[in-house]
Amino acid sequence: MKKKNEILSNIYSILIPIIIALFVGGIIIAAIGENPFLTYQIMIQKSLFSVKGILKTLHFASPLILTGLAIAITFKANIFNMGVEGAAVLGGFFAGVVGFSIKGINPVLHIMLCLLTGMIVGMVFTLIPAVLKAYFKVNEMVVTLMLNYVVVEVVKYLAQGVFKDPASGYVATYAINDSAMFNKILNSDLTMFFFLALIVFAILYVIFKKSKLGFEITAIGKNPEFSEATGMKVAKKIIFIMLISGAVSGLAGAGYLMSEKYRFTLDFSGSPGLGWDGMLIALLGNHNPIGVLIAAVFYAALKTGSEYIGLFTNVPKDIVGVIQGILILCLSVRFVKQNSGLFDKLTGIFKPGSRKTKSNEC
Numbered sequence: 001m002k003k004k005n006e007i008l009s010n011i012y013s014i015l016i017p018i019i020i021a022l023f024v025g026g027i028i029i030a031a032i033g034e035n036p037f038l039t040y041q042i043m044i045q046k047s048l049f050s051v052k053g054i055l056k057t058l059h060f061a062s063p064l065i066l067t068g069l070a071i072a073i074t075f076k077a078n079i080f081n082m083g084v085e086g087a088a089v090l091g092g093f094f095a096g097v098v099g100f101s102i103k104g105i106n107p108v109l110h111i112m113l114c115l116l117t118g119m120i121v122g123m124v125f126t127l128i129p130a131v132l133k134a135y136f137k138v139n140e141m142v143v144t145l146m147l148n149y150v151v152v153e154v155v156k157y158l159a160q161g162v163f164k165d166p167a168s169g170y171v172a173t174y175a176i177n178d179s180a181m182f183n184k185i186l187n188s189d190l191t192m193f194f195f196l197a198l199i200v201f202a203i204l205y206v207i208f209k210k211s212k213l214g215f216e217i218t219a220i221g222k223n224p225e226f227s228e229a230t231g232m233k234v235a236k237k238i239i240f241i242m243l244i245s246g247a248v249s250g251l252a253g254a255g256y257l258m259s260e261k262y263r264f265t266l267d268f269s270g271s272p273g274l275g276w277d278g279m280l281i282a283l284l285g286n287h288n289p290i291g292v293l294i295a296a297v298f299y300a301a302l303k304t305g306s307e308y309i310g311l312f313t314n315v316p317k318d319i320v321g322v323i324q325g326i327l328i329l330c331l332s333v334r335f336v337k338q339n340s341g342l343f344d345k346l347t348g349i350f351k352p353g354s355r356k357t358k359s360n361e362c
Contacts, residue, residue: 017330043305055188060300066252067278078221083144085275086151091118091250099176122250130242134235
């Protein structure tokens with residue numbers, strides 16, 4: 001009964017923000033003189049119920065599944081990792097470097113090297129805030145947010161300098177070799193990267209729901225002091241959790257470059273970015289692996305559908321941005337309500353002596 005209620009709660013937490021966002025979007029569509037039902041029908045049909053559309057949707061969902069999972073696994077441990085964007089960008093950049101630097105190698109091996117590079121770079125990036133969080137109690141939100149800006153400037157410098165493709169008309173690195181690219185399936189946008197994302201999803205689902213580590217992650221998130229008192233090495237677990245998040249983030253960036261971009265550009269991650277989209281997806285999925293998977297496909301379907309509504313209606317595709325904005329607003333309200341101590345966590349870093357254990361507060 002308890003499990004059934006939990007499942008229903010997760011379903012409601014996903015559906016309610018979506019319904020509100022679509023309702024508000026429908027009002028706006030009606031206000032400009034278009035039929036919201038027809039608009040949504042076109043979006044759904046073209047993104048989910050046509051072969052070309054569903055394959056494109058799954059392709060768009062591939063990196064979002066990974067960035068959503070990367071954030072969800074840290075949120076479960078009450079760790080607010082805002083560095084997924086930076087790890088994804090670094091992973092994509094250095095996977096691209098390996099992709100164009102190595103020639104005459106077996107394609108399978110080349111792809112594995114690129115993906116492994118992305119994962120390692122993501123882990124190294126995340127190791128810095130992980131150690132500061134675990135051993136020095138430094139606020140991980142501030143560190144990861146600031147490191148994102150460092151990453152942007154570093155890759156910008158490298159892309160404009162030693163790795164710049166002089167034949168390109170804009171700032172970009174060399175294109176990766178064919179041996180490092182994920183091949184298209186059935187002449188569509190979909191590649192093996194989507195199935196790789198599903199494998200990672202399956203592994204993390206087992207970790208979340210079936211393993212001792214999953215239990216420890218939840219325990220640390222609810223009460224780290226009690227977890228430490230029971231003999232759990234909380235500091236090491238925090239580092240391990242963040243390293244997993246960094247590896248998955250780096251993998252997302254690497255796979256995205258190898259299946260979509262094929263070279264690194266200054267707008268590689270798009271707007272707002274793979275990591276920030278992943279945060280929205282993790283919130284929409286209520287930090288549940290299955291919820292994240294569903295949310296990523298829904299989010300990707302919006303993107304696919306937006307490419308078609310302008311062809312069949314007079315509704316601008318920017319309406320999808322409005323729907324996403326309403327989603328963010330709804331999810332932010334829910335997130336703050338569920339994490340009432342978040343504001344204190346943010347402001348507490350500026351107040352000397354404000355750090356208290358839960359046992360002292362009781």
